[in-house]
Amino acid sequence: MSVEIRVPVLGESVTSATITRWLKQPGQAVAADEPVVELETDKISVEVPAPQAGVLGGDLMAAGAEVAVGSVLGTLDPKGTPSMTAPAKTEGTPAPKPETPVAASATTHDPMPAAARLMAEAHIAPGSVTQGTGLDGRVTKGDVIAKMAQPGAAAPRDEASLVAPKPEPVASPQAPSVPQPADAGQAASPPPAMAAALAALLGKGEQDSREQRVPMTRLRQTIARRLKDAQNTAAILTTFNEVDMSAAKALRAEYREIFEKKHGVKLGFMSIFARACIKALQEFPAINATIEGEEIIYRRFVNLGIAVGSERGLVVPVLHDADQMSFAELERNINDYGTRARA
Structure with a gap:
């Protein structure tokens, strides 16, 4: 006789949950109290264990479905025969126990x-x-x-970690040659399997390679909604931090004349500030992301706004694809926008 796997009580005022993923597949043998499915609510993420040992049935609720507390998630056959073996089984003769059992x-x-x-x-x-x-x-x-x-784990922030590693160009220390924009702004496209799965999930035939859309879980949606509510109702605090600019000032003083002769534009501090912001956004892509509906959109490009004060007030022209610009191009565009804003 089949044993039902039901949604447990998830806490006060929580009446439903979303199936995040199944940890075991139909036909796979499970032990008693072994986690078989992961659920998520607005408050917690919980694993539901098997009520007893047996074989997982095929009538499982689909991942992503919303289920009420007490509803049936699937069934378990205590006397069933496994039709699917568990992965990562050792082949051949048993290997000797390693010295580090925890690992x-x-x-x-x-x-x-x-x-x-x-x-x-x-x-x-x-x-x-x-x-x-x-x-x-x-x-x-x-x-x-x-x-x-x-130190070596900073790279896996984008899909480049799932494909062949690609070294990131380092800005040249010689100002006359103008460091080229880092290649991190053009992150590698996701693997075909991931792109196809994401496209199917979003119901779109093709994805913009310059953006990555990631559906938010219920917990993330609740966090985003409450943070926005707090921003709308709480007092806004502005902080100021001091930065040691001695190295940048020395670099500018040393190469200012050579830079101007070669590129026809002065080397100021704005291009240095802009490049620092670009590198920060590439290092932490969540800061460059936006929320649209129930999705987080991660951008692989940087559109940088430069505030310019004028007689008409503060205006913020935008440098599109600023991550593709060199120091000279940044200086030239910033000066041009500033001149036009004040005209």
């Missing part, structure tokens, strides 16, 4: 829900975090944050 166990369990979501958002390959500090060696959110803090 070995980390590869046989799925990461915690918060850790899996953070790795998906940061585009970190699941197998890259091998040391899990959670129960039974499972990868936790803290493990992912520690991985992102490592």
